[in-house]
Amino acid sequence: MHHAIAKYFESSPGDGEAAGHCGSARLLPWANADGNPCYLVGDGTGYVSRIADSVECLQLDMADGLLGHAEDMLACQRVTSPELRFLARGLADALRDVRRIAESRGARLPPPDQGLDEGED
Template sequence: MLSTDGLRLLPWSSPEGKPCYVSGDGTGYVSRLADEMESTQLDMSAELLGHAADILADRKTTSAQLRFLAARMAEALRDVLRIAESRGARLPTPPCDDLDNVEDNDEPISERDQ
């Protein structure tokens, strides 16, 4: 497996379909381009999700339209997962590596509790 320490997974692949990475402090041209592309991908995914709700609510939607929607949703999900992987890999490592021995004082809050 390729070590990616200090590397950022980019939101595009090589022509061969392999992952692309950039090294740096996140302020360079390629990093800014990746930020813009990720933002566009997330916006497009949100727009597609709204469109999907409309299509699924329409009883006149054809099977061809549903297949097309499913293909676009799969592409959007692939983009969003790649963005999540890239951003997650850049999060700082918690100071305690043994999370089993950390006391959990977090309590979930539901919407009605707020």
């Protein structure tokens, strides 16, 4: 399935929202072929949402593993410059994925309670 059209697979026919409405759109953990973000409009319980959840879990696990590998490599005194560049590329990719996941999940959080005083925790 082409991920850029995923937004059409979970929208309810009678919900009155346009497919491009971003108020309830979920940022998906992948980009289209041009590198643009993909969004999904729906209630979060459909097939594409479950795939997105699985991809996010895999991306977070990979980032965690890469972080452990980076710590090991940086502790080693014989790491070559090409190895460090390769590590930096992997870390940059993982950071981009984790940032996209954080943005997506943050956008789906309910708005904070406006009745609380700023000083309360």
